[in-house]
Amino acid sequence: MRPARLTVLTAAAAVAALTAVTGCAEKSDKSGSGAIQVKATDTACEVSKTEFPAGKVTIEVENKGSKVTELYVLFPDDRIVAERENIGPGTKATITAEIKAGDYAFTCKPGMKGDGIRTQVKATGKGGTEKRSPELDAAVASYRKYVQEQADETLPKAKAFADAVKAGDLEAAKKAYAPSRIGWERTEPVAESFGDIDPKVDVREDGLEAGQDPAKDWTGWHRLEKSLFQENKIDDNDKKLADTLIADLTEWQKKVGQAEITPTSMANGAKELLDEVATGKVTGEEERYSHTDLVDFKANVEGAQKSYELLKTVTAKNDPELAKQLDTQFAAMNTLLDKYRADKNTYEFTSYDKVGEAERKELSDAVSALGEPLSKLAAAVVK
Template sequence: MLTALLASTALAACTSNEPAGNAGDQGKLSVTSDAKTCELSAKEAPSGNLVFNVTNKGSQVTEFYLLGEDGLRIVGEVENIAPGLSRDLVLKAAPGKYFTACKPGMVGKGIRSAFTVTDSGNDTELTGDDKALAQTAGSQYGSYVKDQTEQLLTKTQSFVSLYKAGKDDQARALYADARRHWERIEPVAESFGDLDPKMDLREADLEPGQTWTGWHRIEKDLWPPKTGYTALTPAQRATVADQLLTDTRTLSSRTRTTTHTPDKMANGSKELMDEVATGKVTGEEEIWSHTDLWDFQANVDGARVAFEDLRPILKKKDKALDTSIATKFTALQKLLDQHKKGDGFVLYNELTPAQVKELSSGVNALSEPLSKLTAAVTL
């Protein structure tokens, strides 16, 4: 009951945010999502700033994506849109072919349709001081992503070796520490649509016939249920572990050529807090190990770094919003610090309902101003 209540509370906080600027009527599109349809007000828009106002008229929580021409690359996304609510996806789009997708229930490929961005003839790049600030922010964040992927790869190699060798206690000790590097850059990893399902899929999100691989498959084997579970054989362990390491190497390689723009960074910051609201704060992410607070902290770290890199732009455009977001980050960190234990945290199932609710309220308080960040730094 508590999990359902907290998820409902977190999702209710995901209300529509008004863009702090004017993208022009042609750059503003409405999207209506329900169980069977994903209707857009137009099938094309001119290049530049785009605002998709997504309204959920269905009975399930939904998501909306703008995908690249290959149908895999995620250009932008807005998640966790509760029934009856609206949220905006704000981004810059270059001319080209795309797909849009609504995901009722937040599972599967979603309801897709082709979408075209025509050439407006206008330069989609920032100019002058804004361009310089954006380039600096992107460069700084790119260095952060590179550092985190390198640490993720190094620790995953160690984790995989321990797990394959049957050194379960040592593997369990490294699990949360290694995963935090993934959690800090999860929006970047998710932008490669084929990797996230293989590396970070929870058992509850499996579709019929889908092969379960990645971190959480190993998590369950290291922290097995007391009844009804058959441990993986050494050969099965090796297969799952080797696949995780291969996918991590692919992620590391791909992130070296990723471009980080203000809209992607700001949207990613908000996505990380959405991850907290719908997974970590409910205890559903690490259901076997209960190491959710390590993930929680990592998501906050990643969101804060993106925000900090964008602050020079934000302070120039909206000082009040800058102050509000910074204040809410500080308040949320103070709440998290109360649950630290040694180099990590207490297990999530050791928290009281009141403590969980307090954390949920802190996430919601930050999510509200953070939802306005993308519009503030791009429009």
């Protein structure tokens, strides 16, 4: 779940955001790597090149601010080309993406809230249109099929959850809640790429924008989670929210086939899923009322592993040591998660409020151990 809503700026807001960017004129590439350098602060998003050749693009981000930030590369309609979340103060991140010729926006989001600070950029030339290898074409086709299958399988599970809510059956709704989220969690980066669907269905209360009223503007799974598991009730508004959830998920199901999917977006998406685990599931923040965090955790790992497995043939050819590391760390991660369920064939995990601090630290360490090599996957597949 992205912490906050990413909305389309009006023309006036876009001008204001660009005006707020200090020092956004083109700067020389001091690293000499050919990468686009982005310096993010609490008030600025400085980009070293506002025009660059289309094709394989490396973006090196440095957070010089005091707040955790994110970087998005956006199409004009706000669909996401590439992103990297949770870039801490004083840290750096590298993003490898395939960008076709056209106009885009680099957007820094200090504090991970609001519309962010945008810099308009242009990719030129014919790069990014080259024919891929048959292996990568097959990987993209298979992943596109996978995300559609996950959406198709999620809808009936979500309807079962919504039907229980509308029937006022509290226990049935609680039982159906976590299973209804599995397909979404496996493929969340694709859902997030559409911008407006994720905040409708998966935002937490603290992810609402300034000025939004939780009583009126908060929708989706987590609003219902709070009613079911903390307030222990179902009222008429919850029943309406259940219908809204299904309408929004149906929109997601229809849009999945339109997603922009490339080998690098698959690889970056796998890393994003691990970032979701690190910032929401391990901390217990994501499912703070139901404590079903380990269900989401497992689904995120499965989605990341699916992307890697589809890209593994090329990864092993281009960087055999990286493939070996990823095989090892995915196996270790899955073995660790299996400790928290009695049956490997079910999604009945230990309630996360029963998981102690030492065990949470072990899970966090495993996520870090997997996330480090996973961050190199995008660069490996386009060597």
